[in-house]
Amino acid sequence: MLPALDGVQLLAEAPEEPVAGTTQLVLAAVVSIVLIVVLIIWVKMHPFFALMLGSAGMAVAANIPYTDAFASFSTGLGKTVGGVGVLIVLGAVIGQFLTESGGADEIVDTILAKTPAKRLPWAMAFAAFIIGIPLFFEVGVVLLIPIVMLVAKRAKLPVILVGIPALAGLSALHGLVPPHPGPLIAIDALDANLGLTLALGLLVAIPTVIVAGPILAKPMAKWVPIGAPEKLLASADEQKGQRPRFAIALSVVLMPVVLMLMMTAVEAMGMDETAIGRVLVFIGTPLQALLITSLYSMWALGLSLGKSASEVADETGAAFAPIASILLIVGAGGGFKETLVNSGVGDVIGEGIASSGMPLLLAGWVVAVAIRVATGSATVATITAAGIMAPLATDLSNTHVALMVLAIGAGSVFLSHVNDAGFWLVKEYFGMTVLQTFKTWSLMECAVSVVGLIGVLLLGLVV
Numbered sequence: 001m002l003p004a005l006d007g008v009q010l011l012a013e014a015p016e017e018p019v020a021g022t023t024q025l026v027l028a029a030v031v032s033i034v035l036i037v038v039l040i041i042w043v044k045m046h047p048f049f050a051l052m053l054g055s056a057g058m059a060v061a062a063n064i065p066y067t068d069a070f071a072s073f074s075t076g077l078g079k080t081v082g083g084v085g086v087l088i089v090l091g092a093v094i095g096q097f098l099t100e101s102g103g104a105d106e107i108v109d110t111i112l113a114k115t116p117a118k119r120l121p122w123a124m125a126f127a128a129f130i131i132g133i134p135l136f137f138e139v140g141v142v143l144l145i146p147i148v149m150l151v152a153k154r155a156k157l158p159v160i161l162v163g164i165p166a167l168a169g170l171s172a173l174h175g176l177v178p179p180h181p182g183p184l185i186a187i188d189a190l191d192a193n194l195g196l197t198l199a200l201g202l203l204v205a206i207p208t209v210i211v212a213g214p215i216l217a218k219p220m221a222k223w224v225p226i227g228a229p230e231k232l233l234a235s236a237d238e239q240k241g242q243r244p245r246f247a248i249a250l251s252v253v254l255m256p257v258v259l260m261l262m263m264t265a266v267e268a269m270g271m272d273e274t275a276i277g278r279v280l281v282f283i284g285t286p287l288q289a290l291l292i293t294s295l296y297s298m299w300a301l302g303l304s305l306g307k308s309a310s311e312v313a314d315e316t317g318a319a320f321a322p323i324a325s326i327l328l329i330v331g332a333g334g335g336f337k338e339t340l341v342n343s344g345v346g347d348v349i350g351e352g353i354a355s356s357g358m359p360l361l362l363a364g365w366v367v368a369v370a371i372r373v374a375t376g377s378a379t380v381a382t383i384t385a386a387g388i389m390a391p392l393a394t395d396l397s398n399t400h401v402a403l404m405v406l407a408i409g410a411g412s413v414f415l416s417h418v419n420d421a422g423f424w425l426v427k428e429y430f431g432m433t434v435l436q437t438f439k440t441w442s443l444m445e446c447a448v449s450v451v452g453l454i455g456v457l458l459l460g461l462v463v
Contacts, residue, residue: 080334128169195264333383368411
């Protein structure tokens with residue numbers, strides 16, 4: 001029970017036990033998910049309101065008094081924004097300084113300058129993999145696509161041959177590796193170890209990008225042999241100005257990864273109670289790691305390049321506006337997850353999955369795929385699947401909880417199609433038809449999802 005403010009109780013207390021029978025709870029969950037899908041797809045409602053109304057519908061259908069319909073939602077929203085939301089904000093600041101300073105461009109251009117033409121698809125995949133660690137998917141697309149167009153033009157290669165590897169790198173990191181919103185949401189919901197999830201996510205992402213990127217791009221380039229749209233070439237050619245050195249830009253990208261992996265290594269070796277170990281665990285905790293990197297990026301990609309403190313402050317503020325919608329959706333998703341958990345439906349569905357004999361990692365992937373295909377939202381798919389699978393994760397080892405996060409993340413990117421904004425973003429940037437977009441982008445997303453799942457299942461056999 002949260003304290004009252006001026007005598008008004010802010011949140012009602014969420015029920016601790018299921019308030020309806022098994023059949024009713026399952027039907028309530030199905031109805032609430034269908035309601036969210038209908039509101040997002042056909043009513044064109046913003047996912048924040050769709051998740052909010054779906055949560056209330058879930059609560060009422062589960063026999064929770066209508067006066068308490070938003071209690072669990074409000075609690076979950078507050079917990080999620082207070083935890084995951086802060087990390088997303090810090091990640092956005094790092095991405096803002098990388099893009100505005102030209103640091104991300106410097107990383108990409110340096111990699112491409114040292115690459116022979118026949119290796120360009122691999123170079124684009126590697127560049128996208130590196131800059132995709134701290135950047136949101138949409139930011140990475142906007143940054144990389146003009147470069148893809150230039151590379152394709154100058155090397156006289158089909159744009160798909162170099163574009164798909166770049167998109168595969170960004171998509172795999174988006175679905176599998178924190179500090180991206182999807183993995184962070186699942187980590188929070190399943191109470192997974194972030195450092196361990198990061199390490200395993202990178203292991204899964206590498207072969208996933210290779211298969212779904214450079215390897216798959218070869219036949220795709222034959223199916224859709226298009227050149228670079230001229231409308232993007234002019235703006236790409238104009239990218240100039242003072243940039244940070246390659247090593248400095250790369251240090252900003254890798255700093256949070258290194259800090260969090262050091263924390264995981266210290267804990268794994270049982271050194272977390274030593275003086276040095278406690279320091280490494282403290283600075284490697286996600287909040288501290290991203291805060292340190294954010295402050296470092298302000299200096300390395302701002303002040304040291306001649307920007308004033310006022311300009312750095314303005315640039316920091318500019319990072320907040322684009323993520324407002326993401327924060328709202330993530331927070332609402334946390335509210336929906338909390339409603340699922342508090343109503344008891346998560347336990348019921350979990351027991352059903354457990355008794356079905358389906359491997360839990362595969363079940364997490366299947367649930368995420370179903371929601372992704374229905375709603376077109378990787379975030380909604382991750383939130384819903386994580387909420388449903390959370391009760392089962394309590395009996396898993398730390399490594400398998402981390403793998404559950406990755407299985408859900410892999411499922412959340414499956415089959416991007418016409419209900420996904422990313423589908424239209426790629427279609428317009430590449431100048432493709434709807435059919436061509438299905439034959440390239442949609443197929444690539446399926447490959448990222450399936451290969452990612454295979455990697456997770458294989459790791460599950462040995463860790």
